[in-house]
Each structure stands twice: as structure tokens, then as C-alpha cells.
Amino acid sequence: QSVLTQPPSVSAAPGQKVTISCSGSSSNIGNNYVSWYQQLPGTAPKLLIYDNNKRPSGIPDRFSGSKSGTSATLGITGLQTGDEADYYCGTWDSSLSAKVFGGGTKLTVL
Amino acid sequence: EVQLLESGGGLVQPGGSLRLSCAASGFTFSSYAMSWVRQAPGKGLEWVSAISGSGGSTYYADSVKGRFTISRDNSKNTLYLQMNSLRAEDTAVYYCAKDRGTPVTPSSGMDVWGQGTTVTVSS
Numbered sequence: 001q002s003v004l005t006q007p008p009s010v011s012a013a014p015g016q017k018v019t020i021s022c023s024g025s026s027s028n029i030g031n032n033y034v035s036w037y038q039q040l041p042g043t044a045p046k047l048l049i050y051d052n053n054k055r056p057s058g059i060p061d062r063f064s065g066s067k068s069g070t071s072a073t074l075g076i077t078g079l080q081t082g083d084e085a086d087y088y089c090g091t092w093d094s095s096l097s098a099k100v101f102g103g104g105t106k107l108t109v110l
Numbered sequence: 111e112v113q114l115l116e117s118g119g120g121l122v123q124p125g126g127s128l129r130l131s132c133a134a135s136g137f138t139f140s141s142y143a144m145s146w147v148r149q150a151p152g153k154g155l156e157w158v159s160a161i162s163g164s165g166g167s168t169y170y171a172d173s174v175k176g177r178f179t180i181s182r183d184n185s186k187n188t189l190y191l192q193m194n195s196l197r198a199e200d201t202a203v204y205y206c207a208k209d210r211g212t213p214v215t216p217s218s219g220m221d222v223w224g225q226g227t228t229v230t231v232s233s
Binding site: 047090091094101 | 145147154155156157160169170171172205207210214215216217218219220221223224225226
């Protein structure tokens with residue numbers, strides 16, 4: 001059971017928008033930065049969003065992040081078939097003194 | 111080019127030991143915290159351990175505390191994970207990852223990942 005809760009799967013058509021939620025508590029999301037990772041099949045994870053809503057260089061602005069209270073959201077617009085991947089949220093948990101991940105969300109672009 | 115290259119994975123019997131290494135290049139290694147993250151077959155990401163840039167602070171997931179030890183040699187730009195008393199549930203691909211900051215916390219995300227090394231614990 002993951003400390004952070006994500007939906008197991010989401011789907012949308014090419015060109016559409018999708019959001020992926022990540023729910024936590026005051027000891028993790030509520031008081032720490034959230035990051036998001038994309039893991040394409042058979043590859044290592046890749047940082048998409050850091051510090052709740054910042055994009056590393058090279059990440060297109062189709063990807064966005066937000067945080068409100070103890071929840072965070074990843075948004076992806078203009079969906080492409082190449083976006084099909086597993087997406088994970090992550091943060092620090094101050095009570096556990098540990099990094100924590102969500103269980104991951106599989107995105108299917110129909 | 112910023113790069114992380116893990117090595118040391120393999121097949122080990124339950125109760126055995128293994129040491130993973132992660133060679134870093136392309137950045138000032140001592141300026142960044144580093145982490146180990148694992149992924150069991152067909153499962154999600156699980157953070158294992160992290161160490162500050164200086165090596166003075168270390169953190170562990172409860173699942174490995176007391177069995178695994180993270181360390182780094184900044185003169186060799188190398189991160190290590192000593193794994194003892196291995197169990198079947200430690201079977202996974204182990205990734206090393208570079209943190210965006212020098213201390214482990216506050217955590218600002220992990221922006222560089224290695225390709226992973228596979229550890230299989232089985233008799």
C-alpha cells in the first residue's frame with residue numbers, strides 16, 4: 001500500500017487532455033514539494049515536474065503540475081500516443097523521514 | 111553528458127549479500143544528494159535509500175533498514191548500496207538517481223537516473 005494514492009489507470013483520446021491525481025497527507029504532500037515522473041515501457045523513470053509545478057529543460061509545456069493542500073495533480077494536454085507510460089508522483093514524508101512514491105498511474109492514449 | 115551507470119546486480123541466494131555501485135559523470139558529484147530506487151517485476155517504484163552530498167546524512171525505507179547501507183566516495187564519483195540478509199522480496203531492478211539538491215530534504219525531485227541493475231534473490 002503506497003503512502004501516496006494515485007488512480008491505477010486513466011485514458012483519453014489523442015489530442016485530448018488528461019489529469020492524474022496524487023493524494024497524500026500533511027506529513028508529505030501538504031508540507032513538501034511534489035515531483036512527477038514518466039516511465040515509458042522498459043525504460044528508467046524521467047523527471048517531468050519538480051517543486052510542484054516546474055518543468056526541467058526539455059519537458060514540453062503540455063505537461064503541468066499543481067498542488068493544493070494535501071493533493072497534487074499532473075496535467076497533460078494535446079495527448080500523443082508517445083505519452084503512453086506509467087506516471088508516478090513523489091515527495092518527502094517528514095514523519096517517515098523517507099521519500100515516498102504513489103503507486104503509479106498507467107496512461108492509455110486510445 | 112550527465113550520466114549514471116549502475117553495476118553489481120546479479121543472482122544471489124536468500125540471506126546473501128551484494129554490493130551495487132553507481133558511477134557518476136558529467137556533474138559535480140559531491141554537490142548533490144543521491145538515491146537508490148527499486149522496482150520489483152511488474153510493480154511500481156519504491157524508494158530505498160538516500161544520502162546527502164557530503165555523505166553525512168543517510169535515510170532508509172523501513173523495508174531495508176538495518177540490512178542495507180548506502181555510502182558514497184566523492185573522490186571516485188561513485189555511489190554504493192551494500193545489501194545484506196537479502197530476501198526474495200528484494201528482487202527488483204535497482205536504479206540510482208541524482209537529486210536536484212545537496213541535502214536529501216527538502217526533496218526537489220530526482221532529475222537523472224541510471225539504466226538500472228537487476229537483483230534476483232532466489233535459491
